[in-house]
Amino acid sequence: MTPPLETPRLFLRPLELSDAPQIQRIFPRWEIVRHLAARVPWPYPPDGALSFIRDVALPAVARGEAWNWTLRLKSDPARIIGGIDLRKTDNHDNRGFWLDPAFHRRGLMTEAADAATAFWFDVLHFPVLRTSKAVANVASRRISEKQGMRMIGVTERDYVSGRQPSEVWEITGA
Numbered sequence: 001m002t003p004p005l006e007t008p009r010l011f012l013r014p015l016e017l018s019d020a021p022q023i024q025r026i027f028p029r030w031e032i033v034r035h036l037a038a039r040v041p042w043p044y045p046p047d048g049a050l051s052f053i054r055d056v057a058l059p060a061v062a063r064g065e066a067w068n069w070t071l072r073l074k075s076d077p078a079r080i081i082g083g084i085d086l087r088k089t090d091n092h093d094n095r096g097f098w099l100d101p102a103f104h105r106r107g108l109m110t111e112a113a114d115a116a117t118a119f120w121f122d123v124l125h126f127p128v129l130r131t132s133k134a135v136a137n138v139a140s141r142r143i144s145e146k147q148g149m150r151m152i153g154v155t156e157r158d159y160v161s162g163r164q165p166s167e168v169w170e171i172t173g174a
C-alpha cells in the first residue's frame with residue numbers, strides 16, 4: 001500500500017478515487033501530457049482521470065506493483081497540484097511525475113522525486129530505479145541530473161506528442 005510522505009513544502013498523499021474530479025480539471029493540458037508515454041489517451045476523455053485511477057492505478061497499487069501519490073502544498077493541502085508514482089516494471093519506467101504548470105520551476109518536483117526515490121530504496125529495497133524521458137523534456141532530465149542519476153542509453157519511444165528520441169536514466173541504492 002502507498003503510505004503518506006512529506007517533504008519540506010509538500011504532502012504526498014496516497015491517490016484515491018475521490019481525487020478524480022480535481023485531476024480531471026488540471027491534468028489534461030498539452031504542456032503536461034506532451035512528453036508523457038503514449039498510453040495516456042489524447043484527446044483526454046471526460047472520464048479519463050476516474051477510469052485511470054479506478055481501473056489502472058489503484059488495482060496496480062492493490063497488487064503491490066505500484067505506489068501512487070497526489071502532491072499538495074503544505075500551505076494549501078486541499079488542492080492537488082500534481083502526481084508522482086513508482087512502478088515495479090522491467091520497462092525502464094519505474095517513476096513518473098507531472099505538475100500543474102502554475103507551480104513549475106520552483107524545485108517542487110525535485111523535492112517530490114527525492115522523497116519517492118528514497119522510499120523506493122529505503123522502504124521497498126529495490127536495487128535500481130530506471131526512468132525513460134524524451135530528450136526534449138529538459139525539465140525532467142534536469143531533475144534526474146540533480147538527483148545524481150546516470151544516463152545509460154538512448155532509444156526511441158512513443159509519447160503523446162509522437163515517436164521521439166528518448167533517454168534511459170538510472171540510479172542505484174546507496
Ligand SMILES: CC(C)(COP(=O)(O)OP(=O)(O)OC[C@H]1O[C@@H](n2cnc3c(N)ncnc32)[C@H](O)[C@@H]1OP(=O)(O)O)[C@@H](O)C(=O)NCCC(=O)NCCS
Binds near residue numbers: 033
Ligand atoms: C517535469 C516537471 C514535473 C518538472 O517539475 P518542476 O517542479 O518544475 O521541476 P523542478 O523545479 O524541481 O526542476 C526542474 C529543473 O529543470 C529546469 N527547467 C525547467 N524547464 C526548463 C527549460 N525549459 N529549460 C531549461 N531548464 C528548465 C529548472 O530550472 C530546474 O532546474 P534547476 O533547479 O537547476 O533550475 C514539470 O515540468 C511537468 O509536469 N512536466 C510535464 C509532465 C512531464 O513531462 N513529466 C515527466 C515525464 S518523464
